[in-house]
Amino acid sequence: MAAKKTSKAPVKRAPAKRASGNRRRKTYARKKLWRWALRPLRWAAYLFAAICLWVASYTVIDPPGGFYMASEWVRLGKIERDWRDLDQMAPHVPHAVMAAEDANFCLHWGFDLKAIGNALASNAEGRRVRGASTITQQVAKNLFLWHGRSWVRKGLEAGFAVLIETIWSKRRIVEVYLNVAEFDEGVFGIQAAARRYFTQNASGLSLTQAARLAAILPDPKGRNAAAGTDFMRRRAMAITDGAQTLAADGRDECLK
DSSP, rough: OOOOOOOOOOOOHHHHHHHHHHHHHHHHHHHHHHHHHHHHHHHHHHHHHHHHHHHHHTTOOOOOOOHHHHHHHHHHOEEEOOOOOOGOOOHHHHEEEEEETTTTTTTTSOOOOHHHHHHHHHTTOOOOOOOOOOOOHHHHHHHHHSSSOHHHHHHHHHHHHHHHHHSSSSSHHHHHHHHEEEEEEEEEEEHHHHHHHHHGGEEEEEEEHHHHHHTTTTTTOOTTTTOOOOOOOOOOHHHHHHHHHHHHHHEEEEEE
């Protein structure tokens, strides 16, 4: 009697298919997780690129103003401002402002480390001193940020200062500063200040007049450039001497 043929049971491949599907799902989940993780970095890169373009645009476009200027316009109803290129100002105007606010402007890259060290040491000793903000930092604050004391604003100011020093020329930095700085309540820029205090254009300012205008920059709402006080006379004389020294020792090279 012939033996019966036994048929082999079919091989079940479902587990292998399930394992392959699980691997695909895990791979997809990892990719999705990476996309979610990288999304904030991608948006941060977009924001940084936009800020760089914003700063770079002002190398060829005269800034219309800043957040602080806009807030003063809203508060007062109007402001005085009339843009002037650096070549339209008396040559000693930038020298006077540098002597008053940032004597080492041509020598640093946005931060005067020596001035910062002196300010920190004086503050530690309990003595009140002026801040160590450079002209570049003041441009960053006046043009791109808000006024007020906070670590957030100071951090953003430092970042903008680096970008400004990287993208702009030193001449452009001074030019913009002299057009956005506040010289009195609602008075912005050297031309408006010259007209307000001396009924003079920025191109016709004398060194003494430029020094008096520079003297009020730390406290534009509390000082008067035309005042005949002993303080204003002494301060203007000191700035005049400083401006002449800057020109004599070559610390104005970046303006040429």
